[in-house]
Amino acid sequence: MSRILVKMWLYNKRLLKKPSFVCVLACCVLLVFIFSLSVADDGAILKIAVASEGDSSELYSDILTALERGGLIGIVRLDAVSALEALDGGEVDAAWIFPADLKQRIEKYASDVTEENFVVCVYQREESVLLQISREKLMSALYPYLSNALYNEFMGLRYPQIAASGEEMLDRYYDSAEVDGEELFRVVTKDGESVSTETGVLLSPVRGILAVLVLVGGLAVSLFTIRDEKNGAFNLIPERKRFRVYVLYNFIAVLDISVVSLMALCVSGLSVSFGREIIIMLMLVVSAAGFSTLMRVLLPNEALFGAVIPIISILLITLCPIFINVNIPLWFRLLLPPYGYLAGAYSLSLMLPWLFVSCAFYLVAYAAFVLRLKVSFKA
């Protein structure tokens, strides 16, 4: 055991004495930290200029507060003319102009739902899915007031005696109606754990990118060992014992990058809980080192291996839920080490199958290594 540790330390020293490797690791933490600071407050997918044709009422302010929730919309408060100018100048994606008599318009629309009684004017330079969804958000922000206005109007129509008691009394009943579930949907994983949705769209890919970086680090070191072997650096080690050298080298590189990734996650505020972060990162180290070793054994040619790395990287980025979620079978997802890591951040239900697949990487790699030795021995 102590010999293995000494070897690991020596391999690690070899990596860490290179200034560029240390620089990349340091940059990783620093960049994530700076990025998380800069996107912490005002990141939004769409910029919408919002204006009121009259003075800002309390109702108008409440609607704007509702609109600003979530990461979809960034509100720019302007007057009506400036909003349209900002739209034409390409500074904003849409302009929403609220009428001066907002409350009356809402009441009128609720009593007669027709296009002529519209409430808000929406101006866009073009139509897109994002803007369609932003309009859904606007309609949703208006809905509580439309619902209340409809209820008031209905009470006046069907129960005039009760409505005669005044709008205040009606509102009191409306507000006190015990309807639970302000959030109708609870987003959970298969084992019932809630999925946090507070990360924000801009910061959320950071975890995935770091996980891919850990794996790419392992692959890069595999490539490095191929060249080392070609240059005779392992000549003193019998061929049949080289498998453990490959594993140790990969393990060390992956461990270094994983420690830095953990630090980056901590400084970005993305870490879920200390214990879970350690567990899933250790699993990622085991899985990524196994995957890199397997690739190294299967592709012993330096040029071929170097060429395969960008393909693997881009497959990982597209197939793992980093920027978008692509529906692929679970067994295939488990073959991608960063997937298990990303899923593990919210649910530990996949840990066992992931561990099984990670062990399979080592077994298959060893089997391929033995087979290659036999073939080369016969040749």
Add this chain to the structure above:
Amino acid sequence: MKYLIAQIKRVVRYLPFALLISVLLTVVLGLFAVRFVGASVDADDKQMVRIGIVGDTSTTFLGFGIELIREADSSNMMLRLEEMSESEAISLLDSGKITAYIKVPDGFIEGVSHGDVMQLEYVTTDVSGGITSVFKEEILSAVSNMLVHSQKGIYAMQQLARANSVAYGKNTDELVLRYFNLILKRPSVLSLDVRGVSDGVDFLTYLMCGLFVLCVSLFGIPYCNLYVSGDKSIRRLAASRGVSVCKQTVAEFASYLGAMIFTLFAIMLIIGTIGICDLRYAMALFASCIPALFVVAALQFFGFSVSDNLANAVIIQFFGAIVLSYVCGCIYPIAFFPKAVQTVGGVLPLSIARESVISAVCGDLGALEISAPIVYSVILVSAAVAVNYRETLSDK
């Protein structure tokens, strides 16, 4: 000159291999792009999210709720809802055929009729928190809002009627119908005026250009074997024969740039030949993208220079490509980012490349879009010369 020819010969030997990888990369990223911006593709199966509904959905109110979710997705690209059993939903979720399923708890309907709206579980494996999650959340939140507030109105009416001992059965039905009408006709609450694109590019073109820059910036990884070596003896030998470090670096960059230009030419030729776009347009686009290629190649080349071994080179190329692409707005539009990131990202090399590609695609490539990438590449190659000079000197 001899050194340059030697470098060209070296890269030509390696080119077919790197070219194959670059084409494969383009295919993978192309498929990703189609998936990512699939909303703009007119296809029957364009929904990005397929969702199962589990539980008793036979009652009118819940059926209406499901219809409401369908309706809430007015873009008609996000959601496809299908009723199924829980075991079927779990199996489809595992096989990646659905993104999530909504679990309707027992007693949900009874609860609703008493003004107690129980929570529905949205069971998912999508933990990305990416852009599709924002869409999903916005739609689910809109549905929650509409259902909860409609229910508040209905329940308040019932409570008031009960308190005043008047009948409310028939009126409940009428009020429910009016709420249905309010929800289903909700687009009419807005007056929409689409003015047409006045400047800039549409979302799809922007993302395509961004992903193109990301793709090209990953082309550098296969060349790490060729340009990164801890052994500086050849450089010293060449220097002793009168080829200065500056000339060596420029010759190496020229050979690398040539390889990149040829790679792009081959990819555009393939795209034009297989009919993704017109061959003449593909060739014109190739010519217009050359300035952008200058800056990307120079950035990758600088990455080779600062790498002191193969492993570091691959990590630097990958990390540089992904991080810079992200911050420079090649994956998500730069406008999504806060002002500070936009300002910093806007002056980085890949932003310059992206702007140049966008101008090339829009056909308005001006002097600035041509000169900025070239000036940037001169700076980066000069930096590479400085690094190589320092290393050669320290070796001596």
